[in-house]
Amino acid sequence: MRNTADRIRQAVSFELLGIMIVTPLFAWIFDHSMGDMGVLVVLGATAATVWNYLFNLGFDHLLHWRRGDTRKTVPLQVVHAVLFEVTLLVLLLPVFAWWLSLSLATVVVMELSFAAFYMIYAFVFTWGYDTLFPPRQPDCEA
Template identity: 70%
Template structure:
């Protein structure tokens, strides 16, 4: 299990790198001003950072309880990334539609395209993070 400090470092670095990639891409791809997309992306990243911490903590504790370890296979990493992004989409969809003054259907198309990006990004990022900063191998959860 990861320590609280490590989980915070992981979540914040994930969001900062993601923001640097997705903000200009989102503004360009969907024709919205960079400053509007930046504000929306910052809010989304803040919500995602908080959710990332909570989600990963619950996911790892569930793995530890069911399997006795927190190691993730490639297929489990796909499930992890997909469930994270889909739950985040449900939380943010109404707010993004309101902010951009577009329909929920239009927002859903935008969100799904970026959810697909973030699924791949989350898969690559967490695999790289786990490689650079391997989680503790003990079976006791740390705070």
């Protein structure tokens, strides 16, 4: 198990490294300045973090109200993940389109590219982090 300090180091390093990789990469791919893309990447990461908290809070309250508990089955976890991503996309689309002076269709491609990048990045980062900082195994009692 990881302690709180390790979890914070992991989360902060994940975000900072992700921003350092995705900003120049997407500035180049989508032909925009590092400044414009940097603002969007930081805004997107911040919005995703805040929305994650609010969405999960609302989702859990809805589950508790409808079912009396907040446990999620696998199908409900899939619905939860898809709804989170779709609602985040809807929230960010107009801001990204306005900031970059792009059409909504172009920004949808950009957002889907961000999602694909971060899915692969999360896998690689987690593997690398676990290799560099292996999680401590819990003590087993006989």
